[in-house]
Ligand SMILES: Nc1ncnc2c1ncn2[C@@H]1O[C@H](COP(=O)(O)OP(=O)(O)OP(=O)(O)O)[C@@H](O)[C@H]1O
């Protein structure tokens with residue numbers, strides 16, 4: 001798995017038994033293989049942009065497929081495991097563009113999303129049968145291609161008697177609601193808006209670093225309420241669940257526009273960073289509050305890189321004082337590995353012919369996703 005943060009490839013070696021609600025997963029090994037700066041720069045030339053060098057996109061597709069395959073081989077070698085011991089590689093690929101209808105607003109065109117790093121190249125490089133390109137099926141059947149976390153979260157983490165919220169904070173933040181009564185019709189996953197994507201964009205700009213480590217810059221600033229209000233002025237935040245978004249919407253020009261509208265262009269770097277953390281936290285909390293019923297108790301299990309930002313997590317706790325916070329690690333799955341594990345679970349489900357019903361809420365009646373690539 002590699003998400004919108006472009007930090008690296010998350011490689012999770014999973015041992016899986018069963019399928020559907022009987023799925024059991026143990027994560028045997030996990031590593032994030034960092035993307036070299038040069039690769040990030042190449043991807044950024046085509047990433048989340050509506051106008052690009054088309055040849056570059058074409059070249060990166062096999063290049064990233066091979067590279068991801070090689071990264072998997074390197075991990076296996078460092079773990080002392082032969083590729084022949086691996087049944088399946090589940091490869092998400094690298095998202096380069098995400099365009100739900102609500103975003104592209106071109107009536108005649110469907111929801112759309114594009115991941116590159118073609119599975120044939122992963123299979124040929126690793127010599128292991130590969131399942132890839134999981135998101136197209138979801139779109140083909142009426143979804144937005146994301147978030148796909150709902151399937152794996154429901155199978156792995158649903159617990160009778162406990163209202164659970166699985167909050168993943170990657171480039172974009174999303175959560176899965178798992179009600180205590182286990183009602184599949186009530187389960188859903190939705191994006192909430194930016195997680196780290198704006199924080200990382202400004203860390204690159206202000207600090208020349210990939211991210212604001214431990215929220216150090218944000219911790220020195222004051223939140224600007226006028227800017228928060230301007231940042232929240234987007235129909236995405238009022239749209240019903242489930243919904244998805246990406247850095248195509250939430251990017252530096254988006255913030256600059258909000259600064260002009262709120263007359264806050266003179267904010268210090270620290271104040272801007274503090275405000276952006278508050279913006280991520282408030283929009284996550286605004287969404288979560290829409291599912292919370294007063295008097296009931298909820299446990300929030302965090303995952304993704306945002307759980308390492310203490311300014312973000314402190315703000316979340318302050319805004320949701322009645323919820324209990326933990327990490328998916330408390331449920332046996334390393335929070336940094338969780339998104340990668342979800343794709344292993346999706347591959348397993350396809351191989352097992354998965355047919356668990358999710359009701360109508362997702363708009364998608366199946367969990368068989370992914371395409372198969374043979375090594376030869
Ligand atoms: N110590 C830290 N302090 C602040 N932020 C951190 C820290 N560690 C990680 N992060 C943030 O987490 C990000 C990486 O998160 P993650 O890998 O979950 O995102 P992603 O690749 O976009 O994943 P996905 O889209 O699959 O959820 C980094 O870019 C950074 O913003």
Ligand SMILES: [Mg+2]
Nearest residue numbers: 003005007008
């Ligand atoms: Mg990542």
